[in-house]
Amino acid sequence: MVASVLIENLQKSYGTAPAVKDISFKVEPGEIFGLLGPNGAGKTTTIRCLCTLAKPDSGKIEVCGVDAIANPKAARRRLGYVAQEVALDKVLTGRELLNLQAALYHLPGNAARDRIDQLINLLGLQEYADKKTGTYSGGIRKRLDLAAGLLHQPELLVLDEPTVGLDIESRFVMWDFLKKLKEAGTTVLITSHYLEEVDALADRLAIIDKGVVIAEGSPNELKNRIGGEMVTLRIREFTPNEEADKAKHSLLSLPFVEEAIINEAQGNSINLVVQGQSNPLSQIEKALQDIGLPTFSIAQSRPSLDDVYLAATGRTLMDAELAAAGTRDLKKEKKQQMK
Numbered sequence: 001m002v003a004s005v006l007i008e009n010l011q012k013s014y015g016t017a018p019a020v021k022d023i024s025f026k027v028e029p030g031e032i033f034g035l036l037g038p039n040g041a042g043k044t045t046t047i048r049c050l051c052t053l054a055k056p057d058s059g060k061i062e063v064c065g066v067d068a069i070a071n072p073k074a075a076r077r078r079l080g081y082v083a084q085e086v087a088l089d090k091v092l093t094g095r096e097l098l099n100l101q102a103a104l105y106h107l108p109g110n111a112a113r114d115r116i117d118q119l120i121n122l123l124g125l126q127e128y129a130d131k132k133t134g135t136y137s138g139g140i141r142k143r144l145d146l147a148a149g150l151l152h153q154p155e156l157l158v159l160d161e162p163t164v165g166l167d168i169e170s171r172f173v174m175w176d177f178l179k180k181l182k183e184a185g186t187t188v189l190i191t192s193h194y195l196e197e198v199d200a201l202a203d204r205l206a207i208i209d210k211g212v213v214i215a216e217g218s219p220n221e222l223k224n225r226i227g228g229e230m231v232t233l234r235i236r237e238f239t240p241n242e243e244a245d246k247a248k249h250s251l252l253s254l255p256f257v258e259e260a261i262i263n264e265a266q267g268n269s270i271n272l273v274v275q276g277q278s279n280p281l282s283q284i285e286k287a288l289q290d291i292g293l294p295t296f297s298i299a300q301s302r303p304s305l306d307d308v309y310l311a312a313t314g315r316t317l318m319d320a321e322l323a324a325a326g327t328r329d330l331k332k333e334k335k336q337q338m339k
Helices: 042-049 072-077 094-102 109-122 136-149 170-183 195-199 218-225 241-252 282-292 305-313 318-339
Strands: 007-016 017-027 032-034 059-064 079-082 156-160 187-192 206-207 214-215 229-236 257-264 267-276 298-303
Touching: 007 042, 007 170, 017 032, 017 042, 017 206, 032 042, 032 195, 042 059, 042 187, 072 079, 072 305, 079 298, 094 109, 094 136, 109 136, 136 156, 136 170, 156 305, 170 187, 170 195, 187 195, 187 267, 195 229, 206 218, 206 305, 214 218, 229 282, 241 257, 241 267, 241 282, 257 305, 267 305, 282 298, 305 318
Parallel strands: 017 214, 032 187, 032 206, 079 156, 156 187
Antiparallel strands: 007 017, 007 059, 206 214, 229 267, 229 298, 257 267
């Protein structure tokens, strides 16, 4: 069976700054595939190359068996793209905008009207379709944008951060629709930095960090690879480096501790992978007491996708988001100083 998406060794730089260093993954027909990673990881650049909006420096991209680099028009006919930023003409009604989009796709008149009516009903837009889009809420704007991307009944739907800025209710409406779309046979590729979104929707996913894929598989497969339970502890609210290193070395000697990761971004908290121990917390606290260290906080949980990211990078996804935001703010500050 031909893959809906095949990307091999994709590379893309802007000037001297690499946005995508080496990304490869495959999306099978009829599945929801997620690209998970912090802002600045390379998700949007990967999607723009896939949708023929940016030309890669090197690599291979196929959409439903079509070489998207050599034959971009044929690739675009097979996919629908909904960008992160919703751009609607505020003076048009939703129906008028969909009619304009249908004309751009060269859809015949009767077929276009039937398809527009169908999507308006599917996405619950009946109340809003004949109102100007300038009056829409963020959630309704996103639904209309989704309808525009589905007008030509693409084999593949590509969504870049589909629920950013939406309230919880609108987010759940979007999730439910995407699940129904998958059941109807459409392949869906979404990018997101929301852990719970990818965990809830994706059949498989690739985690991207700094322009490379660091993990790939189903959510359960990735979490199971960690093995055992997760224990997160703090010796102090902000632990000195030497105490964190001392604790890590001591805890790794416990027979049920398989891995210990110091998270510097969170005050040198320590994340442990524990296996085969029904009540590890008391033994961990005792081990710390034996070397003269206190326990500020300690908690046990099942592995999450954030733990997968932490195990691969040494920081949580939220830490990476904050670091990326800090970098952006610093760049803005430098630009302002140069003016």
